[in-house]
Amino acid sequence: MRRHLIELIAFSTYAELRAEAARSYLGLIWWVLEPAMMMAAFWLVFDVILHSGGPDYIPFLLIGLTVWQWMKSCITHGGYAIWSNLPMVRQVALPPLVFALIAMLADTVKFLIIFALLVAILWMLGYPPNAQYWALPILFLAIFLAAAGAGFVVAALVPLVPDLRFVIEQVLMVVMFLSGVVFPLTQVPESLQWLMALNPVAVVMDDARAILMHGQLPNWVGLGKIYAISIVLCTVGVLFVQRLAPRFPKLAS
Numbered sequence: 001m002r003r004h005l006i007e008l009i010a011f012s013t014y015a016e017l018r019a020e021a022a023r024s025y026l027g028l029i030w031w032v033l034e035p036a037m038m039m040a041a042f043w044l045v046f047d048v049i050l051h052s053g054g055p056d057y058i059p060f061l062l063i064g065l066t067v068w069q070w071m072k073s074c075i076t077h078g079g080y081a082i083w084s085n086l087p088m089v090r091q092v093a094l095p096p097l098v099f100a101l102i103a104m105l106a107d108t109v110k111f112l113i114i115f116a117l118l119v120a121i122l123w124m125l126g127y128p129p130n131a132q133y134w135a136l137p138i139l140f141l142a143i144f145l146a147a148a149g150a151g152f153v154v155a156a157l158v159p160l161v162p163d164l165r166f167v168i169e170q171v172l173m174v175v176m177f178l179s180g181v182v183f184p185l186t187q188v189p190e191s192l193q194w195l196m197a198l199n200p201v202a203v204v205m206d207d208a209r210a211i212l213m214h215g216q217l218p219n220w221v222g223l224g225k226i227y228a229i230s231i232v233l234c235t236v237g238v239l240f241v242q243r244l245a246p247r248f249p250k251l252a253s
Contacts, residue, residue, distance in 0.1 A: 009098060013105040020106070032114060035069050042182045056213065059125050063209050064181040066118050067143065070111035071201065072172055074147035074150035077103040078156025082241070083162060090249040097241050100155045104148055115186060122212060130215035139211065139218055143204050152237020156244050180205050200226050 039061055081099040082089065089096055119129060158164050176182070179201035188196055196202055203226055205220035 005095075005098070008094075009101055009105065012098075012102045013034070013109065016102055016106045017109060032117060035065050035114065038069070039065050056157065059122055059127055059213055060184070060209060061182060062118060062121065063212055064205055066111070066114055067208050068176055068179070068181045068201075069114075070107060071109075071143060071147045071236065072176070073107040074104045074144070075151045075154060076168065077107055078151030079168065080158055080165060082155045083159040086159065086248065096245050096248055097152065097238065100151055100241075102146075104144070104151060108144060119212075130211075132211050132215050132217055135211055135217055139204065139207050139223065142223055142226045142230060143237060145234060146200060146204070146226060147238050149230050149233025149235075152234060153240060156237060156240035159248055160244065175199075175201060178202075180190050200229055 042065070043058065058153060078100040081103040086101045088094075088099070089104055123129065136178045146235040152166060155166075158168075178196060179199050180196070181201075183204060185196050185206075203219065203222045207223060
């Protein structure tokens with residue numbers, strides 16, 4: 001049964017990617033254009049207009065937005081997956097979390113494609129691959145677990161309160177600006193920097209830039225805390241979904 005479930009998730013992820021590419025005239029190109037347009041907008045505001053970017057701002061921004069877009073997509077797409085598939089939940093005897101996992105894995109495949117392009121762009125900008133790239137899979141697993149844990153919690157709650165989606169979108173926007181995604185946390189007043197440093201998203205952003213831009217290993221203590229938080233989040237999210245699963249088929253889609 002477990003093997004068939006894994007095969008179903010893998011095939012459904014592939015089918016979801018094919019369907020998403022077919023729904024857009026630009027197909028795979030749109031996966032690259034969307035973060036590129038976001039980067040252009042933030043570069044214009046923070047570097048050209050406000051002059052707060054600095055000489056390394058373009059690679060700094062590229063890394064931050066690429067990683068953040070992956071995290072945000074996993075949380076939102078995975079978090080809304082059960083709610084958007086309620087008709088399937090009623091008809092198919094599958095664990096509801098399967099729908100969330102398919103959405104998150106599809107976003108992860110898209111991220112890996114974009115990340116390959118990111119590495120090539122960083123190389124052209126003077127940041128070639130370095131010996132510390134071996135730590136990237138460890139960092140990426142921590143990021144995925146953190147996003148999955150948050151997504152599972154959202155996935156459990158959104159079917160009960162669909163309007164919660166609008167609150168989540170605003171919360172994620174605030175988290176982005178409080179996590180050093182588009183500007184360095186060193187620009188934050190010193191009295192608040194310690195508070196910003198407690199943000200798990202800010203920790204993984206710093207670690208990603210340390211590896212890709214400076215050839216430095218991540219902060220293992222901070223990364224260990226991220227793993228601990230992520231495991232707790234995943235456990236809570238799974239328990240929430242399992243507890244509420246009997247109610248999902250009765251909800252209006």
